[in-house]
Structure formats: C-alpha cells, structure tokens
Amino acid sequence: MTLDAGGTNFVFSALSGGKEVVNSIHHPSNAHDLDLCLRTLIKGFEEVKAKLPQPPVAISFAFPGPADYKNGIIGKLPNLPAFNKSNGVALGPMLEDHFKLPVFIGNDGDLFTLAESAAGVVPFINEQLAAHGVNKAYKNLFGITLGTGFGAGMVINNRLNEGDNGSASEVWLTRNFRNTNWYSECSVGVRPVLNHYQKFSGRDDASLTPKDIHDIALGNLEGDQQAALLAFREMALVIAESLCNAITLIDGLIVIGGGLAGAFDLIAPDIILAMNGTICKTDGTEIPRLIQRVYNLEDPHQLEQFLAYRGVEIEVPFSKRKVFYAEEKRIGICKTKLGTSQAVALGAYVHALQHLS
Structure with a gap:
C-alpha cells in the first residue's frame, strides 16, 4: 500500500507487480490538526486494504522532510503545520503497530x-x-x-x-x-x-x-x-x-x-x-x-x-x-x-x- 502525501490532500493506493491495483482514495490531509491528520492516514490505508484481493505485505510511501526516514520519524514540516507542534512524530512505528506490517517511508527525491x-x-x-x-x-x-x-x-x-x-x-x-x-x-x-x-x-x-x-x-x-x-x-x-x-x-x-x-x-x-x-x-x-x-x-x-x-x-x-x-x-x-x-x-x-x- 502506498500514499502520495501532499500539504492539501492525501492520495492512497496500492501496487502489485509495479502497477496500481486499486482506484486511488483521496482524503484532505487535515494538516492543521495532528490527531486528525494521523487518523486520516490510518483511515485511508484501511480503505485501501479493504479493496485488495489479498492481504498487503507492506506499506511504503514518500513523505516530506526533515525526517529520520530509516526509523519512520517525521520532523517539523512547513507544508503540514500540525507536525510543527511536536519534537517528532513516530509515523512509521504508528502504522506498523496498527497494521502489523513493515512500513517504509522515504524522501521523494530518493x-x-x-x-x-x-x-x-x-x-x-x-x-x-x-x-x-x-x-x-x-x-x-x-x-x-x-x-x-x-x-x-x-x-x-x-x-x-x-x-x-x-x-x-x-x-x-x-x-x-x-x-x-x-x-x-x-x-x-x-x-x-x-x-x-x-x-x-x-x-x-x-x-x-x-x-x-x-x-x-x-x-x-x-x-x-x-x-x-x-x-x-x-x-x-x-x-x-x-x-x-x-x-x-x-x-x-x-x-x-x-x-x-x-x-x-x-x-x-x-x-x-x-x-x-x-x-x-x-x-x-x-x-x-x-x-x-x-x-x-x-x-x-x-x-x-x-x-x-x-x-x-x-x-x-x-x-x-x-x-x-x-x-x-x-x-x-x-x-x-x-x-x-x-x-x-x-x-x-x-x-x-x-x-x-
């Protein structure tokens, strides 16, 4: 399962064999409210998961930085102000705990x-x-x-x-x-x-x-x-x-x-x-x-x-x-x-x- 994370909208999808296998799901990013933003991320991936013909094996997506991408921790973000109110958000571990799947977060340039x-x-x-x-x-x-x-x-x-x-x-x-x-x-x-x-x-x-x-x-x-x-x-x-x-x-x-x-x-x-x-x-x-x-x-x-x-x-x-x-x-x-x-x-x-x- 994957995500296109923008400052205004989150677009969720899933790939298999290098190709998209579900119609993308769009939700407002709710960038003003960290709790609502994080719940939106979980909701979007849950909706994608429900559409899949078989269980997903991982979650992988790009997310704005600065971040500790290897450990899935997101820092303070200019275009997602909700993240500015904490010293770091353990986004990867949160998704791992909820979905019981490996989670990979990367920089879009990488x-x-x-x-x-x-x-x-x-x-x-x-x-x-x-x-x-x-x-x-x-x-x-x-x-x-x-x-x-x-x-x-x-x-x-x-x-x-x-x-x-x-x-x-x-x-x-x-x-x-x-x-x-x-x-x-x-x-x-x-x-x-x-x-x-x-x-x-x-x-x-x-x-x-x-x-x-x-x-x-x-x-x-x-x-x-x-x-x-x-x-x-x-x-x-x-x-x-x-x-x-x-x-x-x-x-x-x-x-x-x-x-x-x-x-x-x-x-x-x-x-x-x-x-x-x-x-x-x-x-x-x-x-x-x-x-x-x-x-x-x-x-x-x-x-x-x-x-x-x-x-x-x-x-x-x-x-x-x-x-x-x-x-x-x-x-x-x-x-x-x-x-x-x-x-x-x-x-x-x-x-x-x-x-x-």
Whole structure:
C-alpha cells in the first residue's frame, strides 16, 4: 500500500507487480490538526486494504522532510503545520503497530531516482548500449527534482544510498555557485525562477508562473524574452555546479524530474556546457571540470554519439592478444522517463521490495 502525501490532500493506493491495483482514495490531509491528520492516514490505508484481493505485505510511501526516514520519524514540516507542534512524530512505528506490517517511508527525491534506476533511464540506456553492441552497463544514477525546492537521490550499484543518517543527496545545501554566501536552493526552484525573471526584466508581476516564464522564453507569450532566458540560465548554472560536485563522487547517469523538468530544453544546454567546461589550476592553466564527458541524452544526435563507444585496440604486453580501450569516459543527462509522480510511487514499491528481500 502506498500514499502520495501532499500539504492539501492525501492520495492512497496500492501496487502489485509495479502497477496500481486499486482506484486511488483521496482524503484532505487535515494538516492543521495532528490527531486528525494521523487518523486520516490510518483511515485511508484501511480503505485501501479493504479493496485488495489479498492481504498487503507492506506499506511504503514518500513523505516530506526533515525526517529520520530509516526509523519512520517525521520532523517539523512547513507544508503540514500540525507536525510543527511536536519534537517528532513516530509515523512509521504508528502504522506498523496498527497494521502489523513493515512500513517504509522515504524522501521523494530518493524514491524518484530509485524508480528511474529500476525501470526508467538506466534500463533504457543499457538496452540502447546493448543494441549498439557496446559491452557496458550503467549501475549508478543521480536524480534531481526541480519543483518547489531542489531535491535529489542517489543510486549506487543499483541500490539506493540513504546514508548512515538518512541524509544522503542533500544537494540543495551545496554551495551556490553564483553567490557563495547562499546555498544552491536559493537559486533553484519555482520561486527563484520567478525572482530571476523579475530581477532581469525589472517587472514585479506576482501573477506569473514558471510555465508563463517558460512560454515567454520560447516566444509563445508576451513578455521580456531575454529576461526569461536569463532566468533559466541563472538556475542552470547553479544546477550544473552542484551536479559537477555530485558526479565527481558518484560517476553515473543523471536524470531530471519535477515540475521544472518541463523546461529541460531550456536549461540542459547551459548545464551541459558548464559541466563540459574547464576549471583552473593554481598556476592559471585550465583543465576539464569533469573527468567524464557529459551528453544530452534527449538530443538524438548527442544520444547517438554517446552510444558510439569509439576506441582503439591495444596489444597486451608480452602477448599477441588485443583488447579494446575507450579512452573517453562518458555520462549522460536526460529528463524523467517515467514521469515524476509515477516514479515516486514506483520507487516506494521498489524500495519496499528491496528491503523485504
């Protein structure tokens, strides 16, 4: 059984074989009243359970943080104010006690990335490589979600990296490339895009949405097109540097989800240009910013280049045998293959299965 937990509504459902097996059940989150909110959670899962053709084996879902996800304890939440009135809510243990089932709670960025690793971008790219006769398979993925904030998740060797304290992949807290007194999320997300546009255009229009600014940038809506393009570029440069810092440690594919992933075609060129750029040594000479070359996997031409692992045959010393050597190390970046909300739900399912097994 699973849950989509929003600040306004809770949407309950259940998955089997990776697919939804009941019609979703909607209830107001009752975010103003902790007791009512918790009883709503129990009620929703009870209603799902009653619809299932066989008993459920686990409960797994994403929930806002800060939280101790491993132990199922939720901290103080901005969008669920009822949780602010306590030092922590043992949500997982409460559900375990009531339903007598294992309960898994995760961060949406983690679950999004886990699903894209299991059934999205990673298998897609590996199938493409195999079809091109390339003997290589990717097992590592860094996912970011661009929405209200700047979230992320990390899969290493096909397993979610949750960290020892349940606080892995906190990319929003990396130092901001454009203003080193800030953290990255100050420049990445819905509100920063609006702020960037207002700054560059000199127009204070509170009615605009990121979709409006996206349309202005494309020339499909009246407005300051140059300011709109600069707004997305400003965000892209901060994302790029945060991704560089992450990829130097992870060395894997990158996937982008969240509401602002719809602007992928606007931000990806600047992200990739920066990641494929240079950084200076102490003597001023430049070296590549990354060891890997980054490719836009949404661009058919770059995808074909990425899949064409060119190299040379080199001789094994003291032998007549030859081996293939592809000198260029490469990674790719693309937008979600599954859709963000679908990926989070599927990620919760995969997360539970991995723990149960």
